[in-house]
Amino acid sequence: MTNSILEQLTHHRSIRHFENKSLSSEQVAQLVDAAQHASTSTFSQQYSIISVTDPETLKQIAKITGHGWMLNAGHYFVMIADQYRNLKIAQQNDADAYILHTTDKFLASTFDVAIATENIMVAAESMGLGGTIMGSVLNDPRKMIELLDLPELTFPLLGIALGYPKDKPELKPRLPKSAFHFSNHYNLGGNFQPELLQYDQLVSEYYKERSTNDRTETFTHHIVSELSRGHDVRSDLFAIIREQGLMLH
Amino acid sequence: MTNSILEQLTHHRSIRHFENKSLSSEQVAQLVDAAQHASTSTFSQQYSIISVTDPETLKQIAKITGHGWMLNAGHYFVMIADQYRNLKIAQQNDADAYILHTTDKFLASTFDVAIATENIMVAAESMGLGGTIMGSVLNDPRKMIELLDLPELTFPLLGIALGYPKDKPELKPRLPKSAFHFSNHYNLGGNFQPELLQYDQLVSEYYKERSTNDRTETFTHHIVSELSRGHDVRSDLFAIIREQGLMLH
Incomplete structure (x- = not known):
């Protein structure tokens, strides 16, 4: 339905x-x-x-x-x-x-x-x-x-x-439900590794098939590259929010 | 359309x-x-x-x-x-x-x-x-x-x-567009007062007509009552977010 x-x-x-x-x-x-x-x-x-x-x-x-x-x-x-x-x-x-x-x-x-x-x-x-x-x-x-x-x-x-x-x-594949939707308790359990590998495979296929961009990429690789960003990027965000009078208390 | x-x-x-x-x-x-x-x-x-x-x-x-x-x-x-x-x-x-x-x-x-x-x-x-x-x-x-x-x-x-x-x-009336949607620059100008009064009137009519609740209320009154909330309400929110390891930098 x-x-x-x-x-x-x-x-x-x-x-x-x-x-x-x-x-x-x-x-x-x-x-x-x-x-x-x-x-x-x-x-x-x-x-x-x-x-x-x-x-x-x-x-x-x-x-x-x-x-x-x-x-x-x-x-x-x-x-x-x-x-x-x-x-x-x-x-x-x-x-x-x-x-x-x-x-x-x-x-x-x-x-x-x-x-x-x-x-x-x-x-x-x-x-x-x-x-x-x-x-x-x-x-x-x-x-x-x-x-x-x-x-x-x-x-x-x-x-x-x-x-x-x-x-x-094309539609980007999303995280498997088991790593994302939990019942009553947060439970990113032992299942996460195999699920993530499977998801990485899906994301990699998505990028291979995407006509406009042929880079090789997995979700894991995407997250790891994000993490390599310099510590100084947007490092004054909290300070600027407070300059505007927000989040003072 | x-x-x-x-x-x-x-x-x-x-x-x-x-x-x-x-x-x-x-x-x-x-x-x-x-x-x-x-x-x-x-x-x-x-x-x-x-x-x-x-x-x-x-x-x-x-x-x-x-x-x-x-x-x-x-x-x-x-x-x-x-x-x-x-x-x-x-x-x-x-x-x-x-x-x-x-x-x-x-x-x-x-x-x-x-x-x-x-x-x-x-x-x-x-x-x-x-x-x-x-x-x-x-x-x-x-x-x-x-x-x-x-x-x-x-x-x-x-x-x-x-x-x-x-x-x-019933549908609650929303803020007038002129107090809410601006063009190129933030401009909550001199028009705000008459517009707000008109909006207060609309909200007040909404509450009068609402079958489940006959309180008298305007948007102004609603905001002012919110502001009367004690300073201690949710006062540890920022601290708890940081206890979770978030917003540390």
Whole structure:
């Protein structure tokens, strides 16, 4: 038993090649509407969305993220953790704004951002669009903050590049359920090794068959290469979040 | 121009009253499948899912969250930030595990969790189910960690209570677009006050009309009451995350 929504969700792939065609303002409004109707933590709607259309700003973001292909997208969103709007409400009502500066509230904003981001992706795919969620805006949050005029208690967490797909990459195989979905207790047991080897084999076949890229790669190798990243990469992330007044307590 | 997926996304409401009927194992497998096909940060799949079916554990989680109604749900998931699986891979390959302990990687796990959570919610609704995403598992993460045997580098972030809806609450009005969706620059301008008043009016009408609850409430009042929460609530969240080995750098 399946349905068209399950079919779509289980056939998601990130799209990085787009037709040269912008999204209409109606499409953008529909995406924002889908985002806003997602759940938010304590219904406090602790995020905001910025549509970036200015070519110079887009170029700067492409530079920050290292993803020049995003310049061919039909629309670009930056998703902002936002406790500033509620700070304004606090100030207008002489309320204590302490909790807006807590780890708890930063997490709430992060949930709100990511949940809304996925709604945008699902909505976009239902409209025949595709795209990629980009954590790479975190490569230089100070620059992002400056570019987008972000006030205190806000933070740029994710970008979303969307457009009309120019290709349809094969589906990447996911981790085996036994290494991922547990019952009542976390149990990454003795089974993990054989399962991982089998999964590595699957991932390796995926890369061999993928038309656009013939690198040899396994999940294990992918994780190990990530781990070789320099310790200095994004090492000031926590400090910058706190500069914005978030996660102070 | 709309479609059935957009229709569903824009008609989401949280469901807290369920028929007395469990989800089948096939339904649970479909939900986990939908979750796994969502985007993950750098395709590193840095989260895990625990299905909680043990009645005693569910009772404990109901106590932690303060939401007794979750005991009537047809299924309960806890979504876990998980860098432990990749730590095992690091150890087996003598790789440097430093970055698994960074703020960056904790954020990546948080994105992965929340994005997958929303996919579960969207998938569930497409199957005629409903539910609520529960940040209230953060009320007592130490107890959650103990209940679910969570190892280092994991953290319980969200619960998801799902089931067959017993009611259909009205749709809560969302923030006006002008206070929420900006173009190129963050701009919560002078327009915010009149827009907020108008929104407060909408929210107040929503609560008046809602059959199950006749409280008088505005968005402003809701935010101000949240702010009155004691400073000690979840005050050790950051410390507990670090006890788990996360956000150390």
